[in-house]
Amino acid sequence: MPAKLFPTQEIGSLAKPRWLLSATRQGSVPETEVREARAWGDLVGLEDQGEFAALLSAKDLAERKEEVRRWASLLLLRYEESAGLDQVYDGEARRVEMYEYAARRIEGLKFLGLVRSWDNKYYNKAAAVGPVKLSHPYHVDEFRFIQSKAKRQVKVPITGPYTLADWSFNEYYLDRHHPRGGYKERALRAKRDLTLDIAREVIRPNLRALAEAGARIIQIDEPAATTHPDEVDIFVEAFNEAVDGVAAEFACHICYSNYRLLYPRILEMKRCSQFLWEFANRDNSYGDGYESLDLFREYNDGRAVGLGVADVHVDTVETPELVRDRILRATEALGDPDRIRVNPDCGLRTRSLEISYEKLTNLVKGAELARGALD
Amino acid sequence: MVKACLTGAFPRSDALIEATRAYDRRRLPEGDLEEAFVKDSEAVASLQGTQGLDWITDGQLAWHDLFRPVAEALEGITLGPLTRWYDNNTFYRKPIVTARIHRRGALAPRYLRTSLLPKGRPWKAILPGPYTFARLAEDRAYGRPRDLILDFSEALAQEGAAIAAQGFSALQISEPSLATDPPGKELQATLEGVYSDLVRRIRAEVHLHTYFGDPSPILPFLLELPVASLGFDFHQVSVGALAGHDFDRALGCGCVDARNSPVESPQEIAAFGRKVQATLEPRELILCPNADLDFLPRAVAEGKLTALGQGTRQLAEAV
Numbered sequence: 001m002p003a004k005l006f007p008t009q010e011i012g013s014l015a016k017p018r019w020l021l022s023a024t025r026q027g028s029v030p031e032t033e034v035r036e037a038r039a040w041g042d043l044v045g046l047e048d049q050g051e052f053a054a055l056l057s058a059k060d061l062a063e064r065k066e067e068v069r070r071w072a073s074l075l076l077l078r079y080e081e082s083a084g085l086d087q088v089y090d091g092e093a094r095r096v097e098m099y100e101y102a103a104r105r106i107e108g109l110k111f112l113g114l115v116r117s118w119d120n121k122y123y124n125k126a127a128a129v130g131p132v133k134l135s136h137p138y139h140v141d142e143f144r145f146i147q148s149k150a151k152r153q154v155k156v157p158i159t160g161p162y163t164l165a166d167w168s169f170n171e172y173y174l175d176r177h178h179p180r181g182g183y184k185e186r187a188l189r190a191k192r193d194l195t196l197d198i199a200r201e202v203i204r205p206n207l208r209a210l211a212e213a214g215a216r217i218i219q220i221d222e223p224a225a226t227t228h229p230d231e232v233d234i235f236v237e238a239f240n241e242a243v244d245g246v247a248a249e250f251a252c253h254i255c256y257s258n259y260r261l262l263y264p265r266i267l268e269m270k271r272c273s274q275f276l277w278e279f280a281n282r283d284n285s286y287g288d289g290y291e292s293l294d295l296f297r298e299y300n301d302g303r304a305v306g307l308g309v310a311d312v313h314v315d316t317v318e319t320p321e322l323v324r325d326r327i328l329r330a331t332e333a334l335g336d337p338d339r340i341r342v343n344p345d346c347g348l349r350t351r352s353l354e355i356s357y358e359k360l361t362n363l364v365k366g367a368e369l370a371r372g373a374l375d
Numbered sequence: 376m377v378k379a380c381l382t383g384a385f386p387r388s389d390a391l392i393e394a395t396r397a398y399d400r401r402r403l404p405e406g407d408l409e410e411a412f413v414k415d416s417e418a419v420a421s422l423q424g425t426q427g428l429d430w431i432t433d434g435q436l437a438w439h440d441l442f443r444p445v446a447e448a449l450e451g452i453t454l455g456p457l458t459r460w461y462d463n464n465t466f467y468r469k470p471i472v473t474a475r476i477h478r479r480g481a482l483a484p485r486y487l488r489t490s491l492l493p494k495g496r497p498w499k500a501i502l503p504g505p506y507t508f509a510r511l512a513e514d515r516a517y518g519r520p521r522d523l524i525l526d527f528s529e530a531l532a533q534e535g536a537a538i539a540a541q542g543f544s545a546l547q548i549s550e551p552s553l554a555t556d557p558p559g560k561e562l563q564a565t566l567e568g569v570y571s572d573l574v575r576r577i578r579a580e581v582h583l584h585t586y587f588g589d590p591s592p593i594l595p596f597l598l599e600l601p602v603a604s605l606g607f608d609f610h611q612v613s614v615g616a617l618a619g620h621d622f623d624r625a626l627g628c629g630c631v632d633a634r635n636s637p638v639e640s641p642q643e644i645a646a647f648g649r650k651v652q653a654t655l656e657p658r659e660l661i662l663c664p665n666a667d668l669d670f671l672p673r674a675v676a677e678g679k680l681t682a683l684g685q686g687t688r689q690l691a692e693a694v
Contacts, residue, residue, distance in 0.1 A: 112672045114672055116465060169635050169637075170635060183632075256466065257459065
């Protein structure tokens with residue numbers, strides 16, 4: 001049970017600050033972005049502002065990328081803390097993107113180019129061209145830094161094995177299977193091989209390293225979980241393989257999905273104590289976006305729910321009252337307020353830092369209103 | 376006879392992707408973005424011509440999803456939440472039908488770049504099918520799928536006729552849901568009437584392409600539709616599953632995989648075409664990708680398009 005009702009939590013990436021992009025790409029930060037960065041520093045209570053100001057005015061930042069990224073990490077950690085979230089990270093400030101950051105650190109994957117996700121949004125997609133293997137745990141340094149600075153509880157997000165496999169092309173593992181049985185069956189066997197290899201050879205060593213470094217709560221991000229309804233068993237098997245023997249508490253984030261497709265197989269994810277789902281995106285004047293919560297009762301699934309109360313694809317900022325009502329709607333559906341954690345639908349990286357901050361502060365206010373409503 | 380064509384949107388070049396990003400960040404004026412679209416659309420049309428494809432498309436580079444351009448041209452539809460596009464890591468805005476549908480006007484010019492298509496070569500346009508629309512839209516106005524299908528089809532017929540009048544010789548109706556979620560008998564009867572009406576009213580060949588699933592359970596129904604060709608995704612259905620039927624028309628042979636990166640060799644494409652010819656004996660064979668090559672990076676898609684052209688020539692020469 002959480003220390004208070006409706007604790008609020010980070011869920012994923014934030015937009016990269018403009019000064020961070022300028023510093024790492026061009027080696028220096030334009031004056032307007034320096035002012036912007038310092039204003040954010042003031043707002044969120046960043047420490048050592050003199051040192052930060054000196055960094056921003058330097059002209060050799062292309063050679064000091066690690067230092068620049070540490071400051072970005074610290075700034076966004078304070079951003080989440082000052083917005084009032086109870087569980088925080090750094091908005092994945094050091095990660096270029098949830099797929100590419102991981103894929104770049106996996107042996108056996110080769111990038112082929114940009115592929116559309118939706119509208120004008122693209123991601124750099126790799127192909128498995130050899131057996132996958134972890135060269136070096138890739139979140140430990142980031143975690144240690146955040147843990148050493150955080151004033152709130154830390155939750156580490158990490159992209160899961162099924163999503164990494166599903167978002168990659170599959171060449172090597174496909175070639176290992178004979179076409180007997182037809183292309184579809186062959187592709188399915190190859191997909192299972194790739195996914196389980198990523199779970200065992202890449203994600204599990206990462207999770208172990210994080211746990212050994214002191215991570216207590218780890219969120220495995222699996223937005224692809226329901227992409228192929230006939231592969232839910234692969235997703236579940238991969239999750240269980242990845243967390244096997246790792247001493248930490250695990251949550252799993254899945255978004256933009258038909259959650260019914262996951263049941264009953266996800267009941268087998270015994271080590272997952274919380275599902276963080278997206279709801280606000282589908283909650284509008286045309287319908288109740290929180291109907292999927294009924295699945296928890298229908299399948300007697302007593303896990304905690306990370307309740308998406310802020311739509312990350314629109315600039316409209318949810319009012320605290322709307323957030324409150326969504327939380328109370330979920331309380332009614334689950335029948336147990338202790339199981340509800342509050343978060344945006346997904347990472348806010350497509351919104352500006354200004355909009356995201358408003359969304360997060362209203363999310364925190366809405367949780368407070370909901371607590372008041374239940375008193 | 377062996378032909379070849381694309382069956383959906385082509386991926387944007389890195390330069391165009393960068394231009395759209397810059398535009399979205401308000402760092403590029405609209406005129407420059409349009410220029411980037413024009414340049415890239417010309418390149419895509421040119422590549423199809425060079426590889427000898429039998430119908431040329433504009434690559435649909437401005438289409439955000441299969442429905443958006445059509446939805447924008449219709450009354451009665453608003454755009455809903457981002458929703459997964461079948462079993463892909465790609466999302467579309469779910470059309471929400473809030474009132475009776477009728478056509479407001481033609482597709483916006485950016486969605487059909489007629490002026491960029493090569494003169495003297497056959498052109499093809501691609502529109503979403505009525506069944507697929509009814510399955511994937513959210514109906515808050517009609518209540519019965521049949522009524523929604525009929526009104527959408529009326530708009531489609533008007534749009535198809537307008538497209539044909541611009542000089543397009545082929546119109547492909549994309550109907551993935553026919554393969555992933557086949558209609559029951561009642562809707563099959565509705566669709567027979569709908570497709571007869573489309574074919575009668577549109578002064579261009581009407582081709583029907585199914586993908587992402589196995590349409591063999593409803594093959595007898597599909598063969599009743601008076602379309603110029605029926606297209607199949609041969610990465611979802613085996614050739615054997617379609618055997619034993621009379622293909623008295625052209626068959627769209629979706630053998631180039633739009634959803635995985637290995638580039639088929641021209642020999643593989645030609646060999647697969649031969650197998651389909653020998654097994655199903657269609658009146659005409661149209662080699663094509665199983666779906667939009669937009670699922671691939673541009674360089675991979677160009678490799679596949681090139682292989683498609685070469686494979687088609689190899690098979691045609693052998694025939």
